[in-house]
Amino acid sequence: MTLLAPPWNDLVRVPENRSAVRAVWQLGRALEQSRRVVSPLLLHGLPGTGKTTLVDALVQAVTESPLGHTVQIVAANDLDSRPQEGEDDGTYPELAECDLLIVEDVQHLPPRSADLVGRVLDLRTRSRRPTVFTAHAGPAALLNVPRRLASRLSAGLVVPLEAFSPKSRLKLLRFHADRLKIKLTADALRWIADQPAGGFRPLLGMLQTLRGPARKSMTALTREQVANLLANDARPPAVADIVAAVAASFGVSPKELLGTSRLKTVMLARQTAIYLARTASKLSLPAVGREFGRDHSTVLHAVRKVEELLTKDADYAGTVKGLRTEISG
Template identity: 35%
Template structure:
């Protein structure tokens, strides 16, 4: 029996989510699934959130995990990207029945070997199989960026969903296009997705962008003129929130150097340069680095300071600086809305490591050659 549920924090990820007409349905769906789990009810329906970059899919999915773990101590949750799932599926395939029936491991010791290793199966294979098994049995599973899944992994993922559905265990999916547009995936998988609750997060309207910028500015107690809010909302590229957040982060830096209120002439000068939305070259670099370190793309791009995310993010920033023509501000904006000084620091850290770590030099050169 689980301990009684605790009350949600007023400052957790879901509480900080800016609710707008474009994302209200998705926010309500997440809240409903959280309540269902907290009340001990099982869910046999997939929840699929789809929309363009920066519309809030990852924020909502991560917020749901955080809220569930907060209110249900001891609950088991897993979050990974579709690319990570495909890698695990490939690594765990030899000799494994995971995805079709209960996994069974051949635990026969090789003749004369008392070390406890498994005959014919490498430690990496067993690790992958154990990890896949945890995806079957956890209380809540989040799989992100289904658009990056290949067709060859569709069957095993469909089997995973069927297994979890039969046991009433929650699944949340995110993807850019809706299930009907994922034509490269098997019909079996897309029909499973379409059969669940599918919620579209729409691009932000100009009014919603201004509201979002205003709320972020007020939460940080920044003093700006109304014209600044309108200018940032109107000039951030794309319909998502990331470039807006990057601009607000830069405003916070400006506020430390200039007396309030920050006005339009200051903001539109060289001091502030709006970051890019998810540019294809930056996304390609971030995706490859995330793959190299076996991390979700969202974690590499996030503001998380977790030790597992810091080095890969610094590597991606360094490669972006070396390979692309984007400014430090634009690179920082893409990686969690960071300022130019953070990117410069990351590049210097990488340069220092390149002087002493031969293995690191080989990896960076390989990535540069592949991405250039």
């Protein structure tokens, strides 16, 4: 029986991602069957080429299987606070002993943490536990990564993800439009696919904008209707307004929220603001990261944390709902 079927059915295979989909799928199958797999696996490509989608599918498949595998996902720039020589704050074993470790955006790895990553890789290799890295470029182009670690990455499986061609963008849009039950004419789909969005994520944002009007329409939306709807889409709230509202709600200053404080209240306020900037302002992960001075994997981590907390804490969910209403005017 294949335990990894559901998430992979949501992945659209196109020439630009076919090798990466296969590599991630094989890694998941190897975990399922307790087989050895080539590790580390490095997925590299520009923002919007599908690295996050592949990682999410792998994590979902592994965590939802009945085998009880454990997964740790960490943004490379967060490794600066991980234990160094002679230190032990309880986080080091989590990296070395989990069944699957994913390190996102390794190009942002702090130089002083390169040795830590090397030690973790040594331990994981000896215990045959797979590790996945993501990056914006291949090992040779990771100028901030020490040569020794780059060589370790090169010795594993390195798989590029290319920018989607117009034909692939159209195929991806058609799949997601069907999944979201958005009826669009062929001309409308082609028009969206041809938009200079700089990656696929903004195109998904366009589909989300069209979701409401499409439900109300008895017929498929035409190219003209789509163009008008997107042109007249309500202006999303500014990030500065989100930061101000969240800071006031949590009793911190905007400067603290945008800073580096790791106080629990400040960190939760920051994660909440990042979540609202991502979901209410319709900004891409890299765009939100630029607003908050973080990389896109840190943004994704914050979004995941908030989504998890929303399901567990009714009071917090009420606070976020109130903030969403406030910033929407």
